[in-house]
Amino acid sequence: MGIAVVCNLLPLCFFKYFDFAAAQIRSLIGLAGIDVDFGSTGVAVPVAISFLTFHGISYVVDIHRGKVQASRSLIDLLLYISFFPHLVAGPIVRASEFLGQLAKPSDPRNIDLxxxxxxxxxxxxxxxxxxxxxxxxxxxxxxxxxxxxxxxxxxxxxxxxxxxxxxxxxxxxxxxxxxxxxxxxxxxxxxxxxxxxxxxxxxxxxxxxxxxxxxxxxxxxxxxxxxxxxxxxxxxxxxxxxxxxxxxxxxxxxxxxxxxxxxxxxxxxxxxxxxxxxxxxxxxxxxxxxxxxxxxxxxxxxxxxxxxxxxxxxxxxxxxxxxxxxxxxxxxxxxxxxxxxxxxxxxFLTQLLPPSAYEAADGSFRKIALAGKIAFSTTAIWTVIMLAPSGMAPFIYFQF
Incomplete structure (x- = not known):
């Protein structure tokens, strides 16, 4: 487990923290009048490397702790590690929460549209x-x-x-x-x-x-x-x-x-x-x-x-x-x-909405006919697009 955790951390430390650590060490050594150049990685931080690392570490640790069985499917494991909806900024999903859902096909009737x-x-x-x-x-x-x-x-x-x-x-x-x-x-x-x-x-x-x-x-x-x-x-x-x-x-x-x-x-x-x-x-x-x-x-x-x-x-x-x-x-x-x-x-008001508010809205949405759902969603998306500023910045957590 220790070796697996280290193997997960090494790419993160190299790509994300090497330049920062090298600069701090150089500054400390510089206080003694010594100039040492550790160089630079010269590469951009890979997309979502922090979240990839978190998923990898939680997987091997949970196997060690007996909280999840090791996956016998490489495809399932790769899907868990790299599932695109949450890859860049979370939420961080545990293997025990995700791999079990791959055991049987999803029923379209259970999807909360x-x-x-x-x-x-x-x-x-x-x-x-x-x-x-x-x-x-x-x-x-x-x-x-x-x-x-x-x-x-x-x-x-x-x-x-x-x-x-x-x-x-x-x-x-x-x-x-x-x-x-x-x-x-x-x-x-x-x-x-x-x-x-x-x-x-x-x-x-x-x-x-x-x-x-x-x-x-x-x-x-x-x-x-x-x-x-x-x-x-x-x-x-x-x-x-x-x-x-x-x-x-x-x-x-x-x-x-x-x-x-x-x-x-x-x-x-x-x-x-x-x-x-x-x-x-x-x-x-x-x-x-x-x-x-x-x-x-x-x-x-x-x-x-x-x-x-x-x-x-x-x-x-x-x-x-x-x-x-x-x-x-x-x-x-x-x-x-x-x-x-x-x-x-x-x-501020958006964060005051309790879960029950979404549940109530979901209940009302379910009662609308399919044509009404499509019209409502299309109108809402069009409104958001019309209100969008030009040159909108990416999500803040994309940088992490």
Whole structure:
């Protein structure tokens, strides 16, 4: 198993992290006055190499743990590794969730046409209408040149990016889940109203669910999880999130982003362990006012951490936050438009929709005649196309 895991990791480390690691080592050695050039790979990162690696590792580890039987069909295994709907940006599907579906042919009568169609249409709306316009009209200009904007615009751009990355990423996974279902395969859910979380732990149970559970099962638990005492647990949480951040990209900004969440999770656990269950503070946190305060703290913490995720480098993120601090109370004119505010509101409302809302919409869609379903879908797609901006950027997670 160890050899198999290493064989999965070697291509990822070479293509994605060699240049970054070489640059960091060269800088450290340079402090001693020694100039060493490690060279460069000189090649682009292969498409979806991170997700291919995750699927390969989970497969061999689950076989070792006895959670799944080794596939006797090379074609089935290759299909699992490279199934196109979720290949580039997830969700991360376990072998136990996918290979079993290949054991027998899919029954077309079990395909949820209505639910799949609504997922795909909802994903198109979130990506094309909300995320793309917010990025082009507001987020990209502000993050590109923060010095040209006042503190209010800078703060609003942080919240706008939180909406952008949710709408962009959840849109891809919704489309992937819908397309897979139309082909007869069931994918796990990847988002569950993440911005209503009252703790960072809850946030990660709701955000990129397949990644957070993957990190838990294949990194946090093998490191020791919560079995080695409090301080080892804190270490495991921080290390898991730092490596999770590094997985997103070979850059210091992603490491800082992961470290912020790791230290935040450790701080939450320390607070829970040091607070008496019957204490007034614990009772306050359970009250309506306490829950509101918890939501505000968690949401703003997540949004501030997103600054590192969005910025081209860690220095740019620090400069962005410092610019906000320097310009608090300034009277710079607002540049945010009413359309941007409407899009932000629409984007935030999309993540407030509970699963029951999709189920209700699916039930209504099922009652429509086939001609009506075709007309509705065609009209919705045409509307999205008409509202699409020119030169729309690819999905954010395509770079990972």
């Amino acid at each position: 209505g639910g799949s169609t609504l997922l795909i249409l909802g994903g198109l709306f979130k990506k094309v209408v909300v995320a793309s316009h917010l990025s082009i009209l507001f987020v990209d200009p502000v993050f590109t040149n923060p010095q040209a904007y006042g503190s209010v615009d800078l703060i609003l751009a942080v919240y706008a990016y939180a909406i952008v990355i949710y709408c962009d990423f959840s849109a891809y996974t919704d489309i992937a889940i819908g397309v897979a279902d139309l082909l007869g395969y069931k994918f796990p859910r990847n988002f569950d109203q993440p911005y209503i979380a009252l703790s960072l732990q809850e946030f990660w149970r709701r955000w990129h669910i397949t990644l957070s559970t993957w990190l838990r099962d294949y990194l946090y638990i093998p490191l020791g999880g919560g079995r080695g005492g409090s301080w080892l647990t804190y270490r495991n949480l921080i290390l898991t999130m730092v490596l999770g951040g590094l997985w997103h990209g070979a850059g210091l900004q992603f490491i800082v982003w992961g470290a912020l969440h790791g230290f935040g999770l450790a701080a939450e656990r320390l607070m829970r362990e040091s607070t008496d269950a019957s204490g007034r503070f614990r009772q306050f946190l359970r009250s309506e006012a306490g829950q509101t305060l918890r939501w505000l703290v968690v949401f703003n913490f997540v949004c501030i951490a997103w600054v590192f995720f969005r910025s081209p480098d860690a220095a740019g993120a620090v400069d962005y936050l410092a610019t906000i601090a320097r310009r608090v109370g300034d009277r710079a004119p607002l540049t945010v438009s009413p359309l941007v505010l409407v899009l932000m509101m629409a984007g």
